[in-house]
Amino acid sequence: MGDRAHFVIKRHGSWSLRYSPWAGYDLELELLPGPAAGLAHAERQRADTTFMNEVLCTGAALVDVDEQRLLWFSPCRADPSYRWAALRVLATTWAGWRVEWAYDGLADLVRAVGEDPAGVAAPRSMPVPPGVRTPEELAARMPMLWLDPAVHPPGSPLPASLPTWPDTLRRAAPGEPVCLVTVARAGTVRGYPVSPPVDAVIGHGPASLDTYAAWEPVPAWPDAPTAGIHLDADTRTAGVWTTRDLAQVLPDAPRLWPGWRWELWQDRHTEHLRRCAPAVTFPGPSLRTGLLTLAAAFHEHRHGGPATRGISALLGLTASVMLDERAVLRAIDDLRA
Known part of the structure; x- marks a missing residue:
């Protein structure tokens, strides 16, 4: 499948695009030695003319020589502590540069060069292949694709297209990457560990509150979450922070959460703790x-x-x-x- 990456180089008022099929996963390791090494690595990649779809892009970096700005994101091994360390080292090895995380992923780099981020947005549905009529036939044709049997029971007819987003809400287990959702209602705060990416958690809208209410809440989580969401059901306000990217979901929040107001807390897990502790606690990165x-x-x-x-x-x-x-x-x- 590859770990695809884009590199954007801005210099002398213009920009160029580069592509690598393998550099996305460990992108930060090529940037660590500093601007000279990072720029040289970007320039070695294949020249390209069109941005790939964000769902295919594992990591990306914008090296803006004119403004001395490094804007980047990568999986960082789904480890908040690893990401924090990478950001701290880059802030020093790229001294004099603005080192910034792309909280909207590839879309942030596209905006930075004046292009429309809608052009890289992940598709939210896929056509069912011709001749495929049931979940079993789809599984035989596309074994990597999982369908929720509660939504598509065995033997049931499939529609012409299937939604690919948001992922089904699933309670996370200790040791796996987690989006910790806390819900404040009538003076009580409860916590729920959720496994899908944070953009998919937001994508379920206010109906997700009923899902969480059926789960057993947790007063504490043993590991540093990769993301967090705080939902105040009384005031209809919400905040989200992440150590990954949001895949352009927040501009769509007014439609997904009508009547709610959302705030982006970037990677400030401390803001989340301020809202939910001591009722719910979790460690930060080390x-x-x-x-x-x-x-x-x-x-x-x-x-x-x-x-x-x-x-x-x-x-x-x-x-x-x-x-x-x-x-x-x-x-x-x-x-x-």
């Missing part, structure tokens, strides 16, 4: 853990070169001796000097 994971990933990804060995040593050493955030930044500065 910079030390993230640096250790990032160091191992960088070493495995890139074998060779003094710059590679240096940044790997930095990450491992910093993580092993880290006392606080300032110690991390001092260690990075010492190595660069």
